[in-house]
Amino acid sequence: MKKKEENQESHFNEYAYDWWNKSGHYKLLHKLNPIRSEYILSKCSLSGKNILDIGCGGGLLCEELCKKGANVTGIDSSKKSISIARQHAKEQSLDIEYKNESIFDLASTMSFDYVVCFEMIEHINDPNMLIKKIDEITKKDSKLFLSTINRNLKSFLLAKIVAEYILNYVPKGTHQYSKFITPYEVTSLLESHNFKIKNIDGLDFNPLDESFSLSKNTDINYFLYAQKYT
Ligand SMILES: C[S@@+](CC[C@H](N)C(=O)[O-])C[C@H]1O[C@@H](n2cnc3c(N)ncnc32)[C@H](O)[C@@H]1O
Incomplete structure (x- = not known):
């Protein structure tokens, strides 16, 4: 188990x-980044809110959220990704706090207004532990925005085989099919950790211009918005 997580860390490094x-x-x-920030902004105002971006990578979304007025903390277990994120934010004169640690090591004394977790849950071994952690670092009315990949034959063929081995959209070995997670599974985990689902949208991908758009089709990629009720 530990070995697989280390492999993922070296992959992102x-x-x-x-x-x-x-x-x-x-x-x-x-290409996805503008739709992510539009999705979040359509549900809430960011100004002055404390936001944690879990698995922030190089800070693509952190920077957008910071520009919209949020106080952003990004956390990622990949040392090199955090180093790139810090450097880029500095070049853009953006004040973002970056932490190089696993989300599982973050002190549970912290409490955020919003948590964003985009394209991350499908990289970890125990999604229940992740949602439990999100429960611990949020409070009543905190919002969670999450995106990930559904698990079915269609997502295996398109998000794994075509994306990694045929069109080379992402490096080979980026995803493990067994870690893809269905909207029903994420919903069940969230509901057992004090969150109520407010919205789930699918994403359509147009390979001609490589653009994404929100849709009702959650077969492959989907966005989810939930709020803590206690
Ligand atoms: C596909 S990338 C997504 C990056 C970013 N969220 C985005 O969409 O632009 C997944 C990121 O999650 C990070 N990650 C994986 N497991 C993690 C953990 N346990 N704690 C923190 N970050 C983790 C990886 O290092 C990687 O940067």
């Missing part, structure tokens, strides 16, 4: 140099 290359290994995350 290996490609960290490319976080801000809009046509590199993370180009799809760059």
Whole structure:
């Protein structure tokens, strides 16, 4: 178990140099970024809110949220990713706090207004532990925004085989199919940790212009918004 998480860490260290290359290994995350911030902004105001970005990578979303007026903390277990994120924020004169540690090591005494967790839950071994941690570091009315990949034959073929081995959209070995997680599974975990689901939207991908749009089809990628009720 530990070994697999270490492999993931070295995978993200290996490609960290490319976080801000809009046509590199993370180009799809760059294409997704505007839709993410629009999705969050359509549900709440960010001004003055304390936000934690779990698995922030090179800080793509942290920077957008900071520009919209939030106090942003980004956490990532990949040392090189955090180093790139810090450097980029400095170059942009953005005041973002970055922590290089696993979310599981973050002190549970911290409490955030909003937590964002985009394209991260499908990289960890125990999603229940992640949601439990999110419960511990939030309070009544805190909001959670999460995106991930559904688990079914279609997502295996498109998000794993086509994306990694045919079109090379993401580096080979980025995803493990067994860690993909269904909306029903995430919903059940959240409901057992004091969150109520407010919205789930799917994402459509257009390979012609490599653009994303929100849709009702959650077969592959989906966004989810939940709020803590206690
Ligand atoms: C696919 S990347 C997503 C990056 C970013 N959220 C984005 O979408 O732009 C997943 C990130 O999660 C990080 N990660 C994986 N397990 C983690 C953990 N236990 N704690 C913190 N970060 C973790 C990885 O290092 C990697 O940077």
